[in-house]
Amino acid sequence: MKFDLAIVGHIVLDYVSGGELVQGPRLGGPCTYAGLAANSLGAKTLAISRVGEDFGSRRLSFLKAHGISTSYIKTTSSPTTSFRIHYRDGNRTMRVTSICDPISDESLSGLPSSFAMHIGPVLDEVSPELAIRLAARNRIVGLDPQGYLRQLDSNGVVQVRRWRNPSLLRRITVLKASEDELAAIIGQKWSSRKLSALGPEIMLLTRGSRGTIIWSKENGMFNVPAYETRVRDPTGAGDTLVGAFLVTWSRTGDLLWSAAIGSSVASFAVAKTRIGDFGTRRQIESRAMQILEETTRI
Numbered sequence: 001m002k003f004d005l006a007i008v009g010h011i012v013l014d015y016v017s018g019g020e021l022v023q024g025p026r027l028g029g030p031c032t033y034a035g036l037a038a039n040s041l042g043a044k045t046l047a048i049s050r051v052g053e054d055f056g057s058r059r060l061s062f063l064k065a066h067g068i069s070t071s072y073i074k075t076t077s078s079p080t081t082s083f084r085i086h087y088r089d090g091n092r093t094m095r096v097t098s099i100c101d102p103i104s105d106e107s108l109s110g111l112p113s114s115f116a117m118h119i120g121p122v123l124d125e126v127s128p129e130l131a132i133r134l135a136a137r138n139r140i141v142g143l144d145p146q147g148y149l150r151q152l153d154s155n156g157v158v159q160v161r162r163w164r165n166p167s168l169l170r171r172i173t174v175l176k177a178s179e180d181e182l183a184a185i186i187g188q189k190w191s192s193r194k195l196s197a198l199g200p201e202i203m204l205l206t207r208g209s210r211g212t213i214i215w216s217k218e219n220g221m222f223n224v225p226a227y228e229t230r231v232r233d234p235t236g237a238g239d240t241l242v243g244a245f246l247v248t249w250s251r252t253g254d255l256l257w258s259a260a261i262g263s264s265v266a267s268f269a270v271a272k273t274r275i276g277d278f279g280t281r282r283q284i285e286s287r288a289m290q291i292l293e294e295t296t297r298i
Contacts, residue, residue: 002113003069004043005247007031008134009120009147010081010100011049011063011073016235018087025082027059027275030120030144031068033236034243037265039067040278043247046114048072050100050107050125052079066276072111076101081122083158085235090208092234094158099123105130116140116250118242121147128168135171142174142246143200144239149184160184169199174249176204176242192221202255204245204262206238213298214259221298224259227267227287240269240278256295260288 011031015024031047038045046069053075060070079098086093102125117138119131124147126134135141151161164185169175175198177185182205186194195203195215205213211225245262252258264287268278278284 001044002115003046004115004250005034005038005243006046006048006111006114006117006138007034007120007243008048008103008117008126008131009144010103010122010125011047011051011055012122013055013080013082014085014235015083016085016087016233018233027062028083028236029081029122030118030239030243031073032063032275033239033269034118034120034246035063035068036066036276037240037243037262037269037278038247039276040265040268040284041244041247041261041281043067045069046072046112048103048108048111050074050076050103052076052098052100055080072107074107081125083122087234096123096152096156096158100125102127103130105133108134111137114138116142116246118142118144118246120144120239123147123150128165132168132171135168140173140246140250141171142176142242143168143172144176144242145185146177146181149181166199172200174202174204174242174246175200176206176238176245178206178238202249204242204259206241208234208237212241212259212263214255216255219255222256222259223296223298224256224263225291225294227264227291229267229271231270232272234270237266237270241266244284256292257288260292260295261285263291264288 012029013025014028082098084095203215215221241262244265248258248261
């Protein structure tokens with residue numbers, strides 16, 4: 001079987017708080033959110049990850065029930081990677097409480113093919129060398145570099161560090177990053193010239209409620225608005241957006257429609273009352289049409 005999207009990176013267990021109440025542990029990470037987004041569009045998705053014995057069969061069954069193949073989710077003796085995430089006044093702090101074993105070549109034997117692949121490390125679990133080898137397998141490759149940009153202080157609190165790997169970046173089709181993450185790669189001031197020199201063909205710059213800036217070498221730069229909705233929890237919004245974008249882009253080759261679909265699915269994700277509740281295909285496309293109408297060239 002050829003999958004529509006393969007996603008590589010640790011599935012995590014998140015504990016999320018915005019005040020006194022802490023929700024968790026609950027599923028998180030790019031494999032989860034990008035996979036669920038792809039499933040909402042009818043895509044066949046493969047998760048490539050490592051989890052601990054604490055992850056449990058119930059969570060694997062949930063992923064399977066939502067259209068995500070778990071055949072390449074390997075269980076190890078180390079605990080599942082876990083984050084404590086706290087939101088306050090629009091800012092997020094993250095603390096790591098456990099880290100699972102890295103993903104290795106040995107666990108990828110016989111890996112099936114896919115129309116697109118998304119590489120989404122959360123804490124260096126996918127080495128750049130492995131990412132380069134994985135990127136060589138696919139025509140369309142997405143990268144969320146967050147796991148390469150993170151370092152931990154003595155208390156396990158996540159901090160941003162500088163990172164840039166030209167050998168990997170020039171093999172990437174779609175780079176997804178927040179403003180802080182892009183600044184850690186190319187500096188505070190960015191331009192089309194800097195993005196072009198970076199390597200990827202397409203850049204998705206996520207900006208929360210201000211929407212997404214999409215840039216491509218072929219078509220230039222556009223502002224894709226965020227759909228106005230009540231934000232209950234922004235966790236996983238960027239992963240959701242890029243998962244939906246990659247599936248739609250690989251199917252249609254339509255840059256702005258793919259971005260509008262990504263923004264639409266993300267709008268369901270941030271308003272979610274339960275994980276994976278991303279609306280129907282018809283609802284997603286209806287919102288995407290409105291987003292596309294409001295998309296403007298920069």
